[in-house]
Amino acid sequence: MALIVSPKLNVIATRLPGGVHYSWVIVGLLAMVQIIGSSIGMAAGVVVAPLSDPQGGFGWSIGTIGMALMVYYLVGALFAPISGWLGDRYGARRMMFGGGALYAVSMLLLGLITEPWHFFITFSVMLSLTQSISMVPLMAAVSMWFRRRLGLGVGLLWAAGGVGTAIMAPMIGYLIGAIGWQGTFWIIGVVGGGILILLTIAFRNRPADIDLEPYGALPEDPPEVVMTAATEKLRVKVYNQHIRRTKAFWNLPLIHGLGCAGHGIILIYSIPIAIEQGIGLVTAAVILSLISLFSVSSRFLTPIMAERFGGKRVMILALVVQGVTVLALFWATDVWMFYLFGALFGIGFGGEMSAYMVVNRQYFGTGPIARTYGFQMMGAFAGHAVATGLAGLVIYVTGSFGPILALSIAFSLVGALVIMTLEPSDKVLIPDWEESLPPEARFAPAVGVSAAD
Numbered sequence: 001m002a003l004i005v006s007p008k009l010n011v012i013a014t015r016l017p018g019g020v021h022y023s024w025v026i027v028g029l030l031a032m033v034q035i036i037g038s039s040i041g042m043a044a045g046v047v048v049a050p051l052s053d054p055q056g057g058f059g060w061s062i063g064t065i066g067m068a069l070m071v072y073y074l075v076g077a078l079f080a081p082i083s084g085w086l087g088d089r090y091g092a093r094r095m096m097f098g099g100g101a102l103y104a105v106s107m108l109l110l111g112l113i114t115e116p117w118h119f120f121i122t123f124s125v126m127l128s129l130t131q132s133i134s135m136v137p138l139m140a141a142v143s144m145w146f147r148r149r150l151g152l153g154v155g156l157l158w159a160a161g162g163v164g165t166a167i168m169a170p171m172i173g174y175l176i177g178a179i180g181w182q183g184t185f186w187i188i189g190v191v192g193g194g195i196l197i198l199l200t201i202a203f204r205n206r207p208a209d210i211d212l213e214p215y216g217a218l219p220e221d222p223p224e225v226v227m228t229a230a231t232e233k234l235r236v237k238v239y240n241q242h243i244r245r246t247k248a249f250w251n252l253p254l255i256h257g258l259g260c261a262g263h264g265i266i267l268i269y270s271i272p273i274a275i276e277q278g279i280g281l282v283t284a285a286v287i288l289s290l291i292s293l294f295s296v297s298s299r300f301l302t303p304i305m306a307e308r309f310g311g312k313r314v315m316i317l318a319l320v321v322q323g324v325t326v327l328a329l330f331w332a333t334d335v336w337m338f339y340l341f342g343a344l345f346g347i348g349f350g351g352e353m354s355a356y357m358v359v360n361r362q363y364f365g366t367g368p369i370a371r372t373y374g375f376q377m378m379g380a381f382a383g384h385a386v387a388t389g390l391a392g393l394v395i396y397v398t399g400s401f402g403p404i405l406a407l408s409i410a411f412s413l414v415g416a417l418v419i420m421t422l423e424p425s426d427k428v429l430i431p432d433w434e435e436s437l438p439p440e441a442r443f444a445p446a447v448g449v450s451a452a453d
Contacts, residue, residue, distance in 0.1 A: 048271060099138070104194065163296055243430060318351025
């Protein structure tokens, strides 16, 4: 049985103006996925106020809403490794189509909710699955398109996610006030879901599918090839066996969980904290916009800096900034103080989440990374779930937002301490993993991102 299939040239790879590599088209397509598919989760805090408003159409308790948000993150945590496995098994293109369809259906049903259990099904389960697909196999797909300068490609993707949240948060707040709950989510579902489905027309899983080499490939690098499904399955199995033997595999999900717990509290409760100070919903929603807007620069620069200086150092700096800036909320009373906090916090928040794909390349070289990244995202969603549930309980017991701010700071700073236990990121931890494969199933020597550490 042949293990390698010769790829067929596709016209979309040969007609780009100015000799632009198709990898940048892939980055653009995935950026749209981040803007549409993942930003709704980051903007979740904006729905807390309308759902809990006793004069509105729902009047649910903060505890009920907090529980729904916690379930949202728990479902995401459970499904993240599965979505990574599905991405490795069926390819990112099929996952993009499925995610777009699920996004549209979820939003349309979200517009029809009247009871808390409706919200649990549509938001906590269905939209959580959608975000898991957007964040795991589709984010991991960019790694296949870059042999070098992966940090730039990843930075552009994460920056797009920040722009998406900055747009979605005030837009949702405005639309709910202008046309109501149902109209808001029906519009978002039809437009957003339709765009995601259409993007699959131009998307490809890897360069070899259209007879290209990854961006940054050098003449001495082995050529990319398309392999049979059986060979790909074997490669994924062996690659993940080697990864699981490293300490980084186990520590990275924990670090991601602590970092997300730190900013998860802020993303959900910064708007209620501002409203408690007499600030209106639409005005308070700008806090999330500022967090997202100011995170764009750090989302973009952090992967590039991680590629240049090493992931450990950059991740520690981001988590420290994320934790320390929360102190400003203890004294915030006026709008300008909340806005200043949003700007400062956004810098650390953006840096916390965006270096993982580069760190994976530094530690694990090139390979089918979606499943491993899925476990890291499991840690991230679990961190959000724990933080959301614990914060809701603390608010219920104490009747105050102060203790949850202290929790946010503690999560971020402990995450920075755990990063120090990671291996140095200046060399690949599993450089010889392909030697465990039969010769005909080997693809290329592991290529890492060298960085001082």
